[in-house]
Amino acid sequence: MPYNEQPQLDVIQRWMQAVIVHPDGVAAGIESAAAQSEVKVSADQVDEVIDRSNSQSSIERLEVYAKAYRARLLEVLVGEYPALVHAIGEEVFVELANGYLEAHPPGSYTLAALGQYFPGYLAKSRPARDDEQPDWADFLIDLAHLERIYSEVFDGPGIEQITAISADDIQGLSVEAWLHSKLIPAPCLRLATFDFPVHEYATDVRCERQPAPPQAQMMHLAITRRDFIVRRVGLSEPEFKVLSALIARQTISEALESLLQTTGQPAAEITDDVRRWFHNWTVARYFVGIRSSQ
């Protein structure tokens, strides 16, 4: 459609948006198919749509918005993924982030949602592995996953206004009732497994300690929030398995039996571990309620 005196409002909005979000700049945006399908005007004719000012061409004026669009979104992603930025440097991060923004343009009313698909985007666009061993790309993807979890836990639902279960709650139950209970996890509790100790790396970055990339080492983490601060704790494999089963709403008995079947250990051998785990989980406020399944 050739440009006329007054295009429909939706047409001019789609045109302007196509122009200012184009990754190669305003002139390329004006010539893009998306913009041309709305308003058929070339870069050297754009003053038919956008007024020149006394000191700026129409393209220069549009560039104010184009630069602001990209700079703002990149600033948000840099802020959310500081450890990833440290690992690969800002230049490479911006390159990845620009690709992400093209694949997942912002649609939400909140900037908090901007980075939600970034870890998944990195996983999908990663280079092929040389072998089965975790590599540099896995480390970066792990970092991104962890930092996104931190964001979600930090400002998501928490337990600051909820009373978590205490040792007294547990001691008030018979052993039988206890074993057949299901525990209600704190809404902020998240479990995750990584191929690298990315939590230590991320903490070092936040403390400005300039960490070097770590060696691969499988890590199970429990990530939660207390007093509005995100807390993360490394878990042993058996502890992680039991905790995962409880979060999946298995009874305590089912969770422990499942572990024993996996390890082949007699129950007596894990009694002390189980006591210690439940003590730690109670102190850490991982659970906010007990529901009897009987």
Place this chain on the structure above:
Amino acid sequence: MPAPRLGYPNLGLGVGLRTVHFPHLLQYQPAVDWFEIISENFMDSQGRPRSVLDQLAERYRIVMHGVSLSIGSTDPLNRDYLARLKSLADSVQAEWVSDHVCWTGVAGRNSHDLLPLPYHEQSLRHVVNRIRTVQEILERRIVLENPSSYVTFTSSTMSEAEFVARMSDEADCGLLLDVNNVYVSSVNHDFDPFEYIDQIPAHRVVQFHLAGHTNMGTHLIDTHDGHVIDPVWELYRHAHLHTGGASTLLEWDAKIPEFPVVHAEVLKARQYMSATLNPRVPWPIHPARQETASAVTVPHPASVLIAEVE
């Protein structure tokens, strides 16, 4: 005789609530008339930001200022967003809810920028209809801010001041007169900012905004990163006289100094509430500092918080 400020109270001199000031505010509880929050920074928060807001709302009066209403967009209104906005407004007993005369995106995208509209009859009808719908949903009259802008459209058939004035009258909404935005746009688009203010229906001005900006040499950018310059203060004096006074708020969104510095800046407004007019001076009286083009982008007060991790 219509009620001034549409009947909304004059809250005095307020400050935009920013997360970097949370510790200071909680520790010292300074004597501030009121706070303006960025709605989107709190409407989904279930963590520290919302907890701090709830504490502050017990002591201070709160006004909500949004950046994602997108009243001018041709996409459908986001009803989920509006429901969340209303819920937050009810929860913190917001004095009023404001946003901008702009669009933020179309075709499902949100640019997270305050994009300008062409000003003509078609866009006026569109915006007026949407304001009416939003006011029905929110069950209150909303307050809309004149944006700072960097382009104008050849298809516009009226000035921004005429558009804003007609819009507020026809939709029966309030206005947030951002004096710095008037100044920034007046330089960028070569109009008289005093004439702009004279065209604004005085009784609809519920609130003023003040802020710093950056002179790029060829244009001004509304950076909210410094002190208010003298020409903007003079414009504020004019706006104060024109309207009879309204709640006044300072925005500071980049290179944010310690809270007392920000608060002291808005308190300067008292000096400009005098009934004695300075002789009308040609503008700009003197430019704000000049920056290189690469160093500056348009700021955005909505932010993603950096998670606090043990």
